[in-house]
Amino acid sequence: MNAEPNRVNADVLYESFRPDSFTRTDESDDREFYKRDRMVGHLDSLALATVENIIGRLVIEKDPAILDLMASWSSHLPAELRAAKVTGLGLNGNELARNEALSERIVHDLNADPHLPFADGVFDVVLNTVSVDYLVKPFEIFAEAGRVLKPGGLFLVLFSNRMFPEKAVKVWVEASEAERVELVRLYFRKSGLFEEPEVFVSAGRPRPRDDKYAHLGIPSDPVYAVYAERMGGAAARPKRPKPVESPVDAPAKKDPRPVRETLRCPHCGERMKKWATPNHPFSTWDTDFLYICFNDGCPYVVRCWTAMSKQGNPGMSCRFVYDPARDSAIALPIVNLNALRDGIVEE
Numbered sequence: 001m002n003a004e005p006n007r008v009n010a011d012v013l014y015e016s017f018r019p020d021s022f023t024r025t026d027e028s029d030d031r032e033f034y035k036r037d038r039m040v041g042h043l044d045s046l047a048l049a050t051v052e053n054i055i056g057r058l059v060i061e062k063d064p065a066i067l068d069l070m071a072s073w074s075s076h077l078p079a080e081l082r083a084a085k086v087t088g089l090g091l092n093g094n095e096l097a098r099n100e101a102l103s104e105r106i107v108h109d110l111n112a113d114p115h116l117p118f119a120d121g122v123f124d125v126v127l128n129t130v131s132v133d134y135l136v137k138p139f140e141i142f143a144e145a146g147r148v149l150k151p152g153g154l155f156l157v158l159f160s161n162r163m164f165p166e167k168a169v170k171v172w173v174e175a176s177e178a179e180r181v182e183l184v185r186l187y188f189r190k191s192g193l194f195e196e197p198e199v200f201v202s203a204g205r206p207r208p209r210d211d212k213y214a215h216l217g218i219p220s221d222p223v224y225a226v227y228a229e230r231m232g233g234a235a236a237r238p239k240r241p242k243p244v245e246s247p248v249d250a251p252a253k254k255d256p257r258p259v260r261e262t263l264r265c266p267h268c269g270e271r272m273k274k275w276a277t278p279n280h281p282f283s284t285w286d287t288d289f290l291y292i293c294f295n296d297g298c299p300y301v302v303r304c305w306t307a308m309s310k311q312g313n314p315g316m317s318c319r320f321v322y323d324p325a326r327d328s329a330i331a332l333p334i335v336n337l338n339a340l341r342d343g344i345v346e347e
């Protein structure tokens, strides 16, 4: 679907704000809440592919300087997008360290200090993915995004309907999905720094068959994109093409090279970690090192929770393991996501 949801009167929405509209159920320090690493996929794979497609369509700059605002372990940049620099600003240093797209990582609490630690007009693109719901000072942050963008630069805000409700602001939690689109449009407009925001919606698509929630019969996670250019761009600048959805059940883009050359997990593409086999008299391993995919959101790990449960081992999953001595793959059972991590010898 490529249509706007029903419009809600923005002025009425603005007038409806109450003093508690931007409060949360959990007002504890955000740094505490986000201290726990969450290397997870916040959307199903089809929705994530659509997010990637939207970014790939809208970012038309050559060698752009990109700011990923409220970043985690993935910035969802398509492989063909070559950026001069990608700065990730978020709250969890480990998640940022895991994000291979980033060339600069900054831990900064936007709710404590909405000022962005960058000079004026230094970025071509500012991205904000599935995070706008957590901003307690969105008007200030949108003005800051406008300040750090070059004239004509793109601010792209992507969101869905999943959230940590205790950390999302009241107005967001209580709004319908159509009202949330209007809310984000309002954030743009009130800054006075952007051209009229545009909207793209992808919703009501079939949930991928291998998704962990497929059995619930719910559709794929919707993706909303609200985006606008910073005012002051050259009149003759190229127009950004309209976003498009990714094809249903598009095969994941796989690296055609064998695992032995890439040492990347063939299921999620993440670089595997070198892992020392246990060294004690009862060890049955006859090889010193293996390579293991430690991506907790890897489809292999996600599918294995279900498979193990069906085999009578609820609460267990497995990780994809590559044995370089035999050039072969094996599955190692795990009792939780922290298992095996002690053996990592090379990040």
Ligand SMILES: C[S@@+](CC[C@H](N)C(=O)[O-])C[C@H]1O[C@@H](n2cnc3c(N)ncnc32)[C@H](O)[C@@H]1O
Residues within 6 Å of the ligand: 030, 034, 042, 069, 070, 071, 072, 073, 074, 089, 090, 091, 092, 095, 108, 109, 110, 111, 112, 128, 129, 130, 131, 134
């Ligand atoms: C749902 S995750 C989305 C992460 C990432 N953008 C993505 O697309 O996967 C929300 C992110 O917002 C960041 N975040 C939440 N509150 C924040 C705050 N007060 N200041 C800066 N970042 C924050 C967290 O670090 C977390 O990574």
